[in-house]
Amino acid sequence: MTDQLREKRIGIVGVVIIAIFLTLISRLWYLQVATGEELALQATSNRVRVIQEEAPRGRILDINGNVIVDNRITKSIVIDRVQLSNEKRKKEVIKKLSKVLNIDSKVVESRIADQRISPYKPVPVAIDVPFDRIQYIKERQNEFTGVDAVPLPVRRYPNGNLAAHLVGYVGEINDEELSTRKDDYQLGETIGKSGIELAYENYLRGEPSIKKVEIDVKGRVLRQISYKEPVPGNDLILSIDIGLQQVAETSLARQIEITRSVQDTSDKTKFTKFKAPGGSVVMVDPNNGFVKALASFPTFNPAEFVDGIPTPIWEELNDPKNAFPLNNRAVQGLYAPASTFKMVTAIAGNNTGIITPYSTFNDTGSLKVSDREFKNAGKKANGVINLSSALTVSSDTFFYNIGSKLWSLQYKQKPGGDAIQDTAREFGFGSVTGLPIGNESKGRIPDEEWKQKVHDENPEAFPYAQWLPGDNVNTSVGQGDTLVTPIQLAMAYSTFANGGVLYQPQLVSEIRESESKKVVKKIKPIPIRTIEMSESLVNSMKDGFTGVISNEKGTARNAFLSFPTNIPVAGKTGTAEVSGKQDTSLFVGFTPIKKPNFVAVAIVEEAGFGAGTAAPIVKRTFEGVYGLPVTDVIFAAPPGGID
Amino acid sequence: MPIAKTLHQAKRQISAKPWKQIDVILISAVAAISVLGCLMIYSASRSRLGELGISKTYFLERQIGFVIIGFVLMGIVMSVDYRKMRDVSPFLYVGVIAMLVLVLSPIGSSVNGTQGWFNLPGGFGLQPSEFSKFFLIIILASYIAANEQFHLGALFKTLVIAAVPIGLVLLQPDLGTAMVLCAILIGMLSVAGTKGRYLLVMMLFAVVGVVGVLQLGVLKEYQVERLTGFINPSHDTQGITYNLDQSKTTIGNGGFSGKGLFKGEQTNLSYVPEQHTDFIFTAIGEELGFIGSATVLVLLGIIAWRIWRISRAAPDAAGTLICIGVVSMFVFHVFENVGMTMGIMPITGIPLPFVSYGGSAILLMFMSIGLVNNIYMHRFE
Structure with a gap:
């Protein structure tokens, strides 16, 4: 090995080293300065999640203040998808849950598979669940990962079918309504479908609570950034007696x-x-x-x-x-x-x-x-x-x-x-x-x-x-x-x-x-x-x-x-x-x-x-x-x- | 030539006190980057530790310990003339091979699917593959330097010498370390005077080898995905490329001047996996911005420059080759680690020298700098 060759080779190594460092610095400049703003924006949307919860819907009363439609609190079963992210575990839990609640497991699957619902919002899979079923699930919480029983306000009709055509009915918002409503509606929300429930939706709905939370990489909520109280929907006094x-x-x-x-x-x-x-x-x-x-x-x-x-x-x-x-x-x-x-x-x-x-x-x-x-x-x-x-x-x-x-x-x-x-x-x-x-x-x-x-x-x-x-x-x-x-x-x-x-x-x-x-x-x-x-x-x-x-x-x-x-x-x-x-x-x-x-x-x-x-x-x-x-x-x- | 003679005499005088010949710039750069590393480890790990209910300074304390031990080990390596190490290199070789075999036996233990650790008391783990880098550099330098004419036979023998530890490391499997060993080999062989076309063939083999490893199923599926994630960013949405996206996003979030130390939003929320170890550069990127990250790269560049410079001042071929081996290893570490966080290199578990948390890696780097300084101290002999 001649000294001359060695010197030349050492020189080449030096050039390679300089090239490597220049590559790294340029890439760094590209990420932080050239596209930094874009990535910073991405970082924000990455961390902050907005969780919207419906406000209690307004009541519908007759001219004398008698209730035609109000709300009752029902026990509903919800699934927190963040907790139940493991596919194998998910299948087991769905199987068990549908058996306990006596509902079709496909219904549960399709509900929790809906990617359009915010993943940080537990998905309701059943309402009006009898107390003994809830007890059963609660006692075996480790078998029912991510399953929870929460109170859910739903429409109550104390007079049965009375004035059904007048008041109409409510239901879960569908794709079409979601695209035509300019407001901040989210999938899974309740919306008036016919009658007064539809015509006065804007008054009855109120304003949903808006919770901004910071989440970590596993989707766990770390802290609440802000919370806007819900504004309950307005009550309607009908001219109906x-x-x-x-x-x-x-x-x-x-x-x-x-x-x-x-x-x-x-x-x-x-x-x-x-x-x-x-x-x-x-x-x-x-x-x-x-x-x-x-x-x-x-x-x-x-x-x-x-x-x-x-x-x-x-x-x-x-x-x-x-x-x-x-x-x-x-x-x-x-x-x-x-x-x-x-x-x-x-x-x-x-x-x-x-x-x-x-x-x-x-x-x-x-x-x-x-x-x-x-x-x-x-x-x-x-x-x-x-x-x-x-x-x-x-x-x-x-x-x-x-x-x-x-x-x-x-x-x-x-x-x-x-x-x-x-x-x-x-x-x-x-x-x-x-x-x-x-x-x-x-x-x-x-x-x-x-x-x-x-x-x-x-x-x-x-x-x-x-x-x-x-x-x-x-x-x-x-x-x-x-x-x-x-x-x-x-x-x-x-x-x-x-x-x-x-x-x-x-x-x-x-x-x-x-x-x-x-x-x-x-x-x-x-x-x-x-x-x-x-x-x-x-x-x-x-x-x-x-x-x-x-x-x-x-x-x-x-x-x-x-x-x-x-x-x-x-x-x-x-x-x-x-x-x-x-x-x-x-x-x-x-x-x-x-x-x-x-x-x-x-x-x-x-x-x-x-x-x-x-x-x-x-x-x-x-x-x-x-x-x-x-x-x-x-x-x-x-x-x-x-x- | 009286002047020359006086100079020569002066040199001789100075060389009599090798300890005064150390490369102060090199040591200063190492010290500075180590301190910065400790700070960033604290920043990147404190919220995760806090969440787990462990002392927030857990990793910081241990890293400070590693740095102190590192400086001591560096001093020890500097005090033993590298030429003595060169002389015992056959024994070192046997020792390295023995360790790498042992770690594959039930004595060793496995972390994240890689059988590469010896568990020591106190919760410490020793990674023989890290130290194999140090010893392979000495062994290869000694062998190559001993051959006055680096002909094809010597090249072949050199390759065989290197292939055994590389093969053992691949069995763990630790592809990252194997790649570092290859980088060391190629760097040293090129300075040894190997013909350009042979080097090209070898590099081709290295690439084919990596692809082969991926194809042969030596690695676990997730390791393969990690490595190839940067080539197909859209391949999966939540797994490996997700980490890569988070890594890039975090660096980008820092912008020009950074979010400020301890103020990195993504860093505090533990968005990037392994952020105090392999992905420490993302914390630097987010909190210190382009200014800070570039400073870190400049400091690392200064270290590389000093080592390269010493390779030219080395008193013998072995010294030069050792320096080239160390600089190859060092720069490959930096390139691979920083490159992976920025999405231009595959994701492998290679730490950022002096910055990433990890005992074995820190000690290896300090020992390597000690070795280089050792050569520098003897440059006039």
């Missing part, structure tokens, strides 16, 4: 039960009973639009949704055989209003000068329009009648006449030809009323434009594009293509009853802080528009509506026979023909007559005459209003078998 709600619901259910046992005599071919699959009742205060009771049949049990609804029950609720109990018929149901619509036609006829409050008309039992003959129900001739008696006996011909004459105006392109449609729209038909629950239907007021449109869209199914006289005649008695919802009908009659103010219906009268009871928001009535009606017209119509119940010829007289005669009640029946189905039974009532405080609508599908099913429901509901004993009415047929 649970006493009236109870009466409305039981009346609806009871009368439907009775009607289902009655023969549908309109079917001449065979013995058929009424199907009466569903119906609804709406009662409002006509002076401000606040809803007093709102019932839909069939109903459901919101308590079944508390821990995620079991699949068989969910399937049952969505089976067409069961008439869709989750649907809120009071706001979603679409029905031909039939004779209850005559109120609109009457006002339209008066406003266009076709009739006056006192003018007479000879009802011969039918009216010839163009080449077609339109008959009264039962072909009965009522003789010379005026507006008032036309309403009492529910003469169709009287209103056909108005419809027919208005069509002529339309045809001549004179003003007022669309008076029925315009009046209907003024009273709120054909558009949503604005009730915040139940995914409201708009309904339909058919006119020339609508007919042209459906024809253009589907010329085969709707061969006629022209608005024919018959169309207007049908509309004048609420048949044909007219569709309304029970809530629309209630608001329209409220408008008539209060002298012309159309209100937006509302359910919540007050919002309060749950602990201090401080009023957060006092809800005021929302008037939408005022409709001019002459006093003589109103009086004449009121006389007619009064006669419906108290006149011997009144269509609902039999239904109200057991109702005290000293209490002034008025109303209007309706029997709607539905193609391929039994008739829809409708009734709208209001009381007292002079200055009404209650307007009630009942509509039952495939239940025959308005007087047979719907009128008794309203009668019972009014009995509730006046604190009278409620009595059944066995399918009160209208006098002469007409409506």
